[in-house]
Amino acid sequence: MNSFGRFRRVVVVGAGLAGTVTAIRLLRFAREPLQVVLLERVPEYRNSGVAYQRESNHWYHVFNIQAGRMSAFREDVDDFVAWANQEADRSDWPADWRDFEFTESGPAPRRIYQDYLESRLAEAVREAAPGVTLVETDGEAVDVEVFGDHAHVVVESSPDGAGTGRTILEADHVVLATGLETKYPAFATEVLEHPAFVRSPYSKSGIERVLGVRKDGVVAIIGTLLSAYDSATLLLRQGHEGPVHMISGSGLTPRTYPPNHRHQVLELPAPQLLGDHYEGREEFVRRFREEWDRACAILTEKYPEVPQVVVTERVAKSWEPYLPAILERIPTDELRALLDSYGSLLAVLRVSAMAYTTDIVDAALGEGGQVVLTAGRVKQVRATGSGTLVLSIEGPDSTRTVEADLVVSNFGRESNYERADSTLWANLLRKRIAVVHRRTGRGVEVDPCGRLLGPDGTPSGPVSVVGSPREGDEIVRNGRTGAFTFNLAAIKNHSVEVAATTLHRIESCYDERAVALAGALVDPADPELRAAVSRSVSLDVRRMATRRRDDRQSLAARLEANLGRIRDLTSRDGTPPPSDRALRFAVNSAATTKLTDLSVTPRELRLALGLEGSVEQVEQVEQVEQVDEVEQMEQAEPAEPVG
Numbered sequence: 001m002n003s004f005g006r007f008r009r010v011v012v013v014g015a016g017l018a019g020t021v022t023a024i025r026l027l028r029f030a031r032e033p034l035q036v037v038l039l040e041r042v043p044e045y046r047n048s049g050v051a052y053q054r055e056s057n058h059w060y061h062v063f064n065i066q067a068g069r070m071s072a073f074r075e076d077v078d079d080f081v082a083w084a085n086q087e088a089d090r091s092d093w094p095a096d097w098r099d100f101e102f103t104e105s106g107p108a109p110r111r112i113y114q115d116y117l118e119s120r121l122a123e124a125v126r127e128a129a130p131g132v133t134l135v136e137t138d139g140e141a142v143d144v145e146v147f148g149d150h151a152h153v154v155v156e157s158s159p160d161g162a163g164t165g166r167t168i169l170e171a172d173h174v175v176l177a178t179g180l181e182t183k184y185p186a187f188a189t190e191v192l193e194h195p196a197f198v199r200s201p202y203s204k205s206g207i208e209r210v211l212g213v214r215k216d217g218v219v220a221i222i223g224t225l226l227s228a229y230d231s232a233t234l235l236l237r238q239g240h241e242g243p244v245h246m247i248s249g250s251g252l253t254p255r256t257y258p259p260n261h262r263h264q265v266l267e268l269p270a271p272q273l274l275g276d277h278y279e280g281r282e283e284f285v286r287r288f289r290e291e292w293d294r295a296c297a298i299l300t301e302k303y304p305e306v307p308q309v310v311v312t313e314r315v316a317k318s319w320e321p322y323l324p325a326i327l328e329r330i331p332t333d334e335l336r337a338l339l340d341s342y343g344s345l346l347a348v349l350r351v352s353a354m355a356y357t358t359d360i361v362d363a364a365l366g367e368g369g370q371v372v373l374t375a376g377r378v379k380q381v382r383a384t385g386s387g388t389l390v391l392s393i394e395g396p397d398s399t400r401t402v403e404a405d406l407v408v409s410n411f412g413r414e415s416n417y418e419r420a421d422s423t424l425w426a427n428l429l430r431k432r433i434a435v436v437h438r439r440t441g442r443g444v445e446v447d448p449c450g451r452l453l454g455p456d457g458t459p460s461g462p463v464s465v466v467g468s469p470r471e472g473d474e475i476v477r478n479g480r481t482g483a484f485t486f487n488l489a490a491i492k493n494h495s496v497e498v499a500a501t502t503l504h505r506i507e508s509c510y511d512e513r514a515v516a517l518a519g520a521l522v523d524p525a526d527p528e529l530r531a532a533v534s535r536s537v538s539l540d541v542r543r544m545a546t547r548r549r550d551d552r553q554s555l556a557a558r559l560e561a562n563l564g565r566i567r568d569l570t571s572r573d574g575t576p577p578p579s580d581r582a583l584r585f586a587v588n589s590a591a592t593t594k595l596t597d598l599s600v601t602p603r604e605l606r607l608a609l610g611l612e613g614s615v616e617q618v619e620q621v622e623q624v625e626q627v628d629e630v631e632q633m634e635q636a637e638p639a640e641p642v643g
Contacts, residue, residue, distance in 0.1 A: 008034045008506055011153045011171040013141040013424070015040035016049025018467035018491045019177035020117045021072050023134065025499035027124040029544055031556065032507045033131025037169060039155065041140035047121060048114035049179050055204040057111040058211075059094050060237045064226045064254070064353040066261060068104030069602075070113070072120060074492045075545045075595055075611055077602040083116050084108060105260045107356040127549040139167065143427040144174055146461030172506045175498055176452070177466040180413040180486070181420040185222075188381040188409065196389050197381065198408045201231050206408075210234055213406040216242040220391055220402050222378055223410030224248040225344065226353055226483075231408045232361045232371060244364070244371045245402050247393055250344040251375025254353040256362070258307040263601050266303060268295050268318040273326050281334055285342075295319070312349040316481060321599070323479030327439075336441050339475070350482035376400070381407060415442040415471055425469075428452075433460045437472030442485075444469050448477070449501040450494055464502060466494040478598060493596040500544070500592040504585055514582035518589045521566075529569045533587070536562040540591035541609050563587065 010026055012019045015038045026036050040046045045053055063070055071079040084102040093112075102108055125134045143154035153169040182200075191197045198206045210231060213219060219235060221228045224246045232244055246253075271291040273284065295315045299306060306314055327335060352358075364371040376395035383389055384403070391402045417425050417436055425444075428434040432455050434444045445453040446465050454460035468486035475485055484490060504512040524530050536559055543555040563583045571577035578586075597605055606612065 008032070009037060009169075009171050010034065010173045010175060010502060010506070011037045011039060011169050012175045012177055013039050013153065014049075014177035014179055014467075015046045015136065016177065016179045017052065017072075017113075017117065017488065018049075018179065018494065019175070020047045020121055021491060022175055022177055022466050022495040022499055024072070024121055024124040025495045026502070027121075027128045027132055027134060028547070028552070029499050029503055030129055030132045030507070031503075031509055032129075034503075034506075035133050035135060037135045037137060037171075039137055039139060039141060039153070039169070041138070043138050046136065047117040050200075050202050051180075052110050052113035052117070053202075054111045054114050056202045056207070057109070058207050058234055059097065059109050059111065060234050061110045061202075061230050062107040062354055062356050063110055063113075064351065064357065066105045066257065066263075066354070067102050067108035069263060070108065070488065071602070072117065072488075072492065073545070074496075074602040075541075075606050075609060077606055078104070079120075080108075080113075080116055083119065084112065087119065088112060088115060105257075105262060107354045123547060127547060127552075129549060129552070140423070142166075142423045144176075144424070144433065144461075144463060146433060146463065149462060151462055171462070173462045173464065173502045175464050175466055175502065176424075176469065178422065178424065178469065180468050181415075181417065181422060181425075183412050183414040184419070184421065185409055185411045187378050188407075191381050191383050191389060191407075194383055194389065196383075196387065196404070196406050198406065201227065201408050201410060207234070209406065210408060211238060213240070214242075215240060217405035218243050218245070218388075218403065219406045219408065220245040220247060220389075220404035221408045221410065222247055222391075223412070224251060224253050224373060225347060225410075226254055226357075227410040227412075228408075229254060229353060229357050229361050231410065232364075233357050236360050236364060236370075241370075242405075245374060245404065246371060247374045247376060247378060247391070247402075248344070249375070249377045251373060252344050252348045253362075253365075253373065254348060254351075254358060255309050256355050256358040257352045258309055259355075261307075261310065262603075264306075264314060264317075265599065265601055265604070266299065266306075266314050266318050268298060268302075268315065270322045271295065271319055271326070274329055278330050278334065281338065284330070284334075284338070310352065313351065316346075316350045320479035320481075323481075324476055327476050327479075332439055335439060339440060339442070347482035350484060374400075374402075413468070417444055417469065433463065439476050440472035442472035442475070444472075446470055446473050450498045451501070462505065464498045466498050467491050470494065493598070496544075496595050497592055500588060504588065509581060510585040510588065511579060511581035512585055514578065514585045517578050517582050518586035521586050521590065526569065529566065532562060532565045532569055533590075536566060536587045537590045537594065538610060540587050541594055542611065544588075544591060544595060545609070545611055559587070 012023050019038060023036050023038050050056055067081050071077050073079055081102050081104060090098050097109060139155040139157050141153050142156050145152040151171050151174050153171055153174055155167045155169055188197060192199060198209050200206045219242065221231050221244065228246055232246060235244060273287050273291055296311050299311055299314055361371060365373060374393060376393040378391050379394045380392045381389050388403050388405055389407045391407065393400050393402065414420050418429060434452055435455050437443045437445055447453055447459060450464045450466065450470065451459040452463040452465055471485040474480040474490055504510045521533050524533060539555050539559040539562060543552050543559060546552045546555060563580060566583055567577040594609060600608060
């Protein structure tokens, strides 16, 4: 039995980016007493994960996207830049960054993101409703046992932890935010512990070994995309003089975002990728290339202001709404083969990198350059008697070898959870609480709200998933490609929907059975009811997006008054009014949908949701709008007959 006592509790497994952001949402959204337990197996990764941990990232590691896209909250797009410029403690920052002014389209070092998430989590704790608390604890979740409407999380104490043995955390709901799984480099089995082989470049020891290689040493980097560029940048900015080999099967490299780049969502014609039926991989790829070229040409003509380097990003984003219906018609084996064959290409088409990283590497590329790009697969890495490593590389036409003083492996992540080196996922799959994503083989099956599904396609218990385990679902449900299947952009939406739907189930103020009512209130015919519903949804959106507790409580009180108005309007014809719990669920479901709208950019979303300005300013606008609505309805009513 755990030591926390028994009351409403959500256990979040994983305290990296996905887990921290989800915990923040739970703390902000909760209206009733709740304990959020944030469990992390590697204490130093708390509020960061590997990607953003301070000691795992050098100051030369910057986000691959603009600082203005790094807010943890889609509806608060400027939050990270504002924090970095106004709140961050820069006392121990190096000179290059200490006086740096962060901008929407500029770079930012990844290691400061841990401070940002810590500060926002601490704020969420301070501003949570009475009785809503956070417990941060260390240990590795190795299993989840499901018992109807609750679950037990089986935790093993970490080797450095104070406790020993196993602990059971009782939970009303479990959120799995386990992060990326590491792919096992079978080609390097013999050298995994060799001092010249760096399996984890995003680690303190990995960075130390990269910086410690002799200045004229030969370095081989396995990979040619974003992570590999980080390793190469670290070497070159430190003044490394020896050759740097970058090796991957695709040989593809990231492109560079233009200055002052801002994300956009553009409308383009739906791609015609299939005929009456799927005609095979070769024909599909032919159609894809043809439609891709056509879309790029249309975009260039219609939007001449878009820089050529990001035309493919704009096209990929514009195709997202159409891809789910297209992918549904492709046989499973073919879909998996297409994703395997063209995954790297899709990643390059969908996202670029910052000039801070690419310029120094690209300048060293080319014939006779310090950086040598090789298209080929590393088949084996073996040690020599002199302490170096030899890589055997199989290219399209031949096999070659490279002898290196240091090998940095950016071998990537493991998408197939049957091969993941995770006791937790192995147990969940073995017990059929989780199943591998059927269509793509990537990640696990979840429903539209992120709840973990069993083999029969129904929720296997009170367990939800956030982040990378939802990769396959993001592909087939939302048409996402490349890193957008698992990165911050996806996590932002996951955190909102998982936190909201979890609270729908466990808080007494909601009746999650009121799905039919939620559907009926989407666009009611009665103009008065439509206006009342719109105001209620807007108030709930603002409540969910608000950081200060006092403001949330004020908005909640106004929301309750509006719900009373909806109840009165729905019962005018003698129909029994819906319960307050049902109305709260219906309105909050609509608010959640609005907050997770993928059809617009975060900045457009903020404007569309009316989140600019203070609560008082919005209240004044709403009062004017209500007067206008009443006047419009009065003008629309027929005049009374003269008697």
